[in-house]
Amino acid sequence: MGRGSRDYAYWSIAIAVVLIFALIPVVWLISVSLKPPEAVTDGRFIPSEVSFDNYKSLFEGGIDDSPFIKPLINSIVIALTTTVIAIVLASFAAYAIARLEFPGKRLILAGALAIAMFPPISTVGPLFDMWRALGLYDTYPGLIIPYLTFSLPLAIYVLVAFFREIPWDLEQAAQVDGATPFQAFTKVIVPLAAPGVFTAAILVFIFAWNDFLFAISLTSSDASRTVPAASPQPRWW
C-alpha cells in the first residue's frame, strides 16, 4: 500500500466519522417520524413498524382542517415576499452606497448596522400594540415589515461588498454602449453581482423562514401563522 492510498484511507475514515456524527440526529428524526404514535417513546433506533400516519395526519382535512398546510403556505409566501422586497431595496441601496458620493452615506451604513444589532425582542411589545391599532396584527404585512427591518441591513452589507468588487469601467462602458443607468445596472452590474445577490437572498430567506419570535407574537390564527409558530400548537399532537 503506497503512501497516497494510505492517506486516502485515513481521510475516508475521518470523513465517515464526521458524517455519522453529524447525521445521526437527522436520521433519528426520520426514524421517529416513521414510528406509529404509540411507539414514539420505545427508544429503538430502527422502528419495529414503519408507518406514514404522522405525515398523513399533517395533510389530512385539506387546506381548511389540516394543521400544517396553511402555515406552510404562510411561511412560503411571507419568506419569499420578504426576500424579493429586501433584495430589490437592498441592491438599490447597496449600489448607491458603493458607487455614489452623497451626504449621509456613513449615517445610512451606521444606521443599518445599529438596526442589525438591535435586540428584536425589545421591539415585540411596541409592535404588538401598534399592529393591533393599525389592523396589521395577524396579517402578512404584519410579519413582512419587521422581517424587512431586520434583514435589510444584512442584505445591504453583503451587497455593498459585492458591488464594490465590480470595476467602475464596466458600467461606464455600458453607458457609452448606449445603456441607461438602469440598464447598466440590470444588465451588467446585477449579473456580475449574482453570487452576492444569491448569498443575500438565501440569508434573508432563511432569516424570515426560521423566525419564531415575531411569528409567535404577532399572529393569532392560521390567517398568517407560519410553520415555526404553528408547530408547537396542541393540534399537532
Next chain:
Amino acid sequence: MAEIVLDGVTKVFADGYEAVKEMDLDIADGEFMILVGPSGCGKSTALRMIAGLEDISSGELKIGGEQVNDRAPKDRDIAMVFQNYALYPHMTVRENMGFALKLAGVDKGEIDRKVEDTAKTLDLSEHLDRRPANLSGGQRQRVAMGRAIVRDPKAFLMDEPLSNLDAKLRVQMRTEVARLQSQLGTTTVYVTHDQTEAMTLGDRVAVMRAGVLQQVGTPADLYDNPKNLFVAGFIGSPAMNFMPAEITSGKLVLPIGEVDAGELAGGRGDGKVVAGLRPENFEDVAVVGDLRQERGLVFEAEVDLVESLGSDLFAYFHVESEGIQSDQLADLVEDRLDETGAANIREGEEQVVARLDPTSEVRRGERTELWADTARLHLFDPESGESLSNS
C-alpha cells in the same frame, strides 16, 4: 462620422482641482487626433468629457455640429475603448460586441451579421463564443476595438488602449489601429502618454501639460517647430537636448561654442536663452564631410557613455551649465524619471545625447571632436519657455 469641437472646455472637480483649463480643439471629420502628455495632464479627463463620463464645468462641446454638453453618454453616439478594455466578463465575445446593437434594438440577424463581419476583420471569428477571461491580452484588446467598430459610431474615443500590452504586441497593435482607422475613416480621439504612439498614429497631435493645451499640429510640425520647451522636450526620443545659452551682440554663446544668432533668435536682443538641439543634429566629425562642417559647429567633448544599437549609436556627454530653471522642464524631468527611473542631470552640468553614425569610433571616456548642426538649433525664452524661433 462627425467633427468634434471643444470650445473653452474646462473641468473643475468637486475638490476645486482644475483638470482641464479652457481647452479649444477642433477635430475634423475622419481625423485621427492624439491627446498626449505626461500622467495627470488632463488628457484622460478631456476624453471622458467628450464621452460624457465627466460633466463639463464650463465651455461648449459639439459633436457633429450639435451641442452635447448635457447629453448622456448613450445619446452621443460615440464608442470608447478603455485602458483595461472593460469587457463584460459574463458575456461571450459575440455578446460583448453585440451589446450596444442589442440595446439599440437592432434585430438579431443584423447583429449577428455585423458582429461576424467585424470579427473577421479583427481575426476573432474563432473566438466569438469564448468569454473574455479565456482570451489573451491581445485578443481582449481586439474585442474591445471590435465592440467599438461594430456600432459604426460618430467617433471612437480611445483611452491608452495599448498600454496594457507587452512591448512587442503594442507595436503590432499600433499598426493595426492605424490600419483600421484609415480603413474606417471614423473620427478618432486617442489618448496616450507615449510619444512614439502619438508620432506614429496621429494625423494631428495635441500636447497637454497641467490641464493646458500646449500645441496642436501634425507630428512633423510638432517635431520641427515646437512652440515651447515642454513640447520640444516631450516630442522625440531620445529627447531634445537643452543647454543654457546667451545672446551677446548678435552672437549666440553656447557651452559648446559660438554661432551667429541671426534668424534663430527671432529678433531677440541680448540676454539669456535656452538652446535646444535634437540628438540627430550631432555627428562625429570623422564621419561628417568637410562641406557640412562649414555651416555647423565643431567642438570637443568627453564621452561619458556609448550605447550602440547597431543601426544607431548614442553618445552621452556633458556640457557646463549653471542649470536651467523652468517649470516646463521640471515637469519633463519628472516624467522621464517615471519612465526610465534615472535622472540625467548632475549639479553644474547638463547631459547631452548625440545620435551618431554607427560607423563612428567614439569611445567611452575619450575626448572626441563632434559636430553640431547649429542651423537646427531651437531657442526658447527661459522665463516663459516659449520658442523664439517661430514666434
